[in-house]
Amino acid sequence: MSRKFLSGNEAFAEGIRLARPEVISAYPITPQTIVVERLSEMVEDGSLKAEYVHVESEHSAMSCAIGASSAGARAFTATSSQGLLYMAECLYYASGGRFPIVMMNADRSTALPWNIYGDQRDSLSQLDSGWIQAYAENAQEALDLALMSYRIAEDKRVSTPYMANLDGFILTHTYETVDIPEQEQADRFLPPYETDNRIDFDSPKNMAFSAGPDTNFIFKAKAHAAMLAAKDVIKEAEEDFASVFGRRYTGLTEDYLTEDADYIIVTLGSIAGLCRETADKLRAEGIKAGVVRIRYMRPFPNEEIASSLKNAKAYAVLEKDISFGNEGTVFTNVNSALHKAGISVKGYNFIGGLGGKNISAGDIENIFTSIADGTDTVNIIGAGGIGNGK
DSSP states (O other): OEEEEEEHHHHHHHHHHHHOOSEEEEOOOTTTHHHHHHHHHHHHHTSSOOEEEEOSSHHHHHHHHHHHHHTTOOEEEEEOTHHHHHTHHHHHHHHHTTOOOEEEEEEOOOSSSOOOSOOSHHHHTTGGGSOEEEEOSSHHHHHHHHHHHHHHHTSTTTOOOEEEEEETTTTTSOEEEEEEOOHHHHHHHSOOOOOSSSOOSSSOOOOSOOOOTTTHHHHHHHHHHHHHHHHHHHHHHHHHHHHHHSOOOOTTEEEESOTTOSEEEEEOSTTHHHHHHHHHHHHHTTOOEEEEEESEEESOOHHHHHHHHTTOSEEEEEESOOBTTTBOHHHHHHHHHHHHTTOOOEEEEEEOOGGGOOOOHHHHHHHHHHHHHTOOSEEETTOTTTTOBO
């Protein structure tokens, strides 16, 4: 195992190299560009043996990946923001066809106003597209997700495409020390891709067909069941990952000081580290603060969320997203998890980081103070009286 100083984008590219994709369809868009640039260099220097297809649009990038996967090849692509929205039509074809494509999305604000900086409105808008969705906190987790994503997506119990999300610029362009596994380790963890869901001239089958009302719902029910099955497959993959690489992950969520916490922030992505630091500061001052980091938004960790929050006095969801006219999408999902479990804990929603606006340690401390005091249930950080509502 070697150690390098890499950005989140570069770390993810290293993970994809180790996964040995056979087809890479590339259309660069900020802040994702570095991923496909590095992969093109790897193909050029021979360290990655793959077909590198430079397509003319994001729609074509996903179409190419679908074609490759339908031929039985391990496929990869990457995108961000408006690019993800442009390929949205194809996302449903990929999931409906049960093609286990892996895509990295560099989370970025969506237009208008035009903005290249990071929030999570792009990926969270596609929660219903049938893709597994994971959110990395740091560059090491980004690399590790690149490897685990194929192991999870290609499992025959799942056979579902996988979107790995990295916070734009905050994670994609910042550098840290990353451990890079040896290829032998990666090969031991991730076997070559095998699937029956492919074009086969010796055994012809119909793929990507139409289905009327009498059968369409059956395919959707099976896709839903496969997404739920991914919960167990994720845990299995992480156990095997720990045995091979020595790094252990915690499933769909990650808890920090939640066992006896009175006040808990639920969040996702790179901001979780600052939330934990703030919880430590408040603990030193006698306030029982805790943090839950959501690692997977799909499949959603209903049981884990309910277990983590059931004894809290109040919780806040801090997210970089808003469903206009209602509340944050993550907050909706967390509230639903508690309601289904019959748990009554007061919840508050804080929207931050839109368009890349900084979320400070002071903002996070104020969130903990606000939920202890019982302030507005939906609050756009920094907006003053704009957008706050009971």
